[in-house]
Amino acid sequence: QVQLVESGGGLVQAGGSLRLSCAASDRIFSTYSGAWFRQAVGQERELVAVTNWNGTRTDYADSVKGRFTLSRDNAKNTMYLQLNSLRPEDTAVYYCAATFSGNTFYHRPHEFHYWGQGTQVTVSS
Secondary structure, eight states: OOEEEEEEOEEOOOOOOEEEEESSSSSGGGGGGEEEEEOTSSSSOEEEEEEEETSEEEEEEETTTTTTTEEEEGGTTTEEEOOOOOGGGGGGEEEEEEOOTOOOOOOOOOOOOOOOOOOEEEEOO
């Protein structure tokens, strides 16, 4: 069982930046696909970004392309999400997720087995 713990959320003004971290409890995380999802109040959970096990391929939601960057440091069992040029519509609880995916690239919440507890990001206008 892999445990994921997010940190780095907070309140920021529009145009500001945050860096989210996701620390995994087991080094098997380095073999897993990792992703960040977000869920705003009253909305469904949506994919923000996803990467393969070694970070050589990453997909982003259109709404965050050019503003957010997903990276991972497998030596530290940690994944990051750099959020730049934040907008009020980025306000949500951000979750990290992971799953063993082999050569498959997953994008939907139900395809991920391990989840963190979430961290709140609030962007004021």
